[in-house]
Amino acid sequence: AQSVTQLDSHVSVSEGTPVLLRCNYSxxxxxxxxxxxxxxxxxxxxxxxxxxxxxxxxxINGFEAEFKKSETSFHLTKPSAxxxxxxxxxxxxSVYNFNKFYFGSGTKLNVKP
Amino acid sequence: DGGITQSPKYLxxxxxxxxxxxxxxxxxxxxxxxxxxxxxxxxxxxxxxQIVNDFQKGDIAEGYSVSRxxxxxxxxxxxxxQKNPTAFYLCASGKxxxxxxxxxxxxxxxxTVL
Numbered sequence: 001a002q003s004v005t006q007l008d009s010h011v012s013v014s015e016g017t018p019v020l021l022r023c024n025y026s027x028x029x030x031x032x033x034x035x036x037x038x039x040x041x042x043x044x045x046x047x048x049x050x051x052x053x054x055x056x057x058x059x060i061n062g063f064e065a066e067f068k069k070s071e072t073s074f075h076l077t078k079p080s081a082x083x084x085x086x087x088x089x090x091x092x093x094s095v096y097n098f099n100k101f102y103f104g105s106g107t108k109l110n111v112k113p
Numbered sequence: 114d115g116g117i118t119q120s121p122k123y124l125x126x127x128x129x130x131x132x133x134x135x136x137x138x139x140x141x142x143x144x145x146x147x148x149x150x151x152x153x154x155x156x157x158x159x160x161x162x163q164i165v166n167d168f169q170k171g172d173i174a175e176g177y178s179v180s181r182x183x184x185x186x187x188x189x190x191x192x193x194x195q196k197n198p199t200a201f202y203l204c205a206s207g208k209x210x211x212x213x214x215x216x217x218x219x220x221x222x223x224x225t226v227l
Binding site: 009034036041042043044045046049090092100101103104105106 | 203
């Protein structure tokens, strides 16, 4: 079975400080993993994805994530938060060849001036 | 520009009425999906379609219906049988291929039942 757990429902950081959003997954197969961002009343935009190539994945807007199979984690990081990063972030797992996607419950990132 | 268009963006419905949410994509994707989003619950899959004239129920299909008569279009009808339809609805599409690609999302439709 496949599942995703986002360990924090809310994260608050100050502008210019690092961001860490945590995600653990469970998958019976080799997973593809994604991070999406959602601004209020908008659709989801892809930040980055892991599909069995390099374990350190770089995405848009300075975000990156590292796939750690031994820890079943795919945490999202950014060295320096910007006010525009304030949004909700979703970790997603997909199973090879099944075309089904499993969403975490989301982490709301607040960035303080 | 290629993308997914959902309409209407906001919709109000009286209890007992059916409403249809539109989803159109010009990305030439085979697969299309409907998700429901409620605060603090992430996204839940309502229906998905991997090819024209075929679709499957997702995790919360009760009270909803879909059709897939054209590759570009995947409308969702929220019927009066849906007990709690007030929510944000997101349509997505993706390539149907072995190496799983990402989903592309529309801007969403917010349905409020009065």
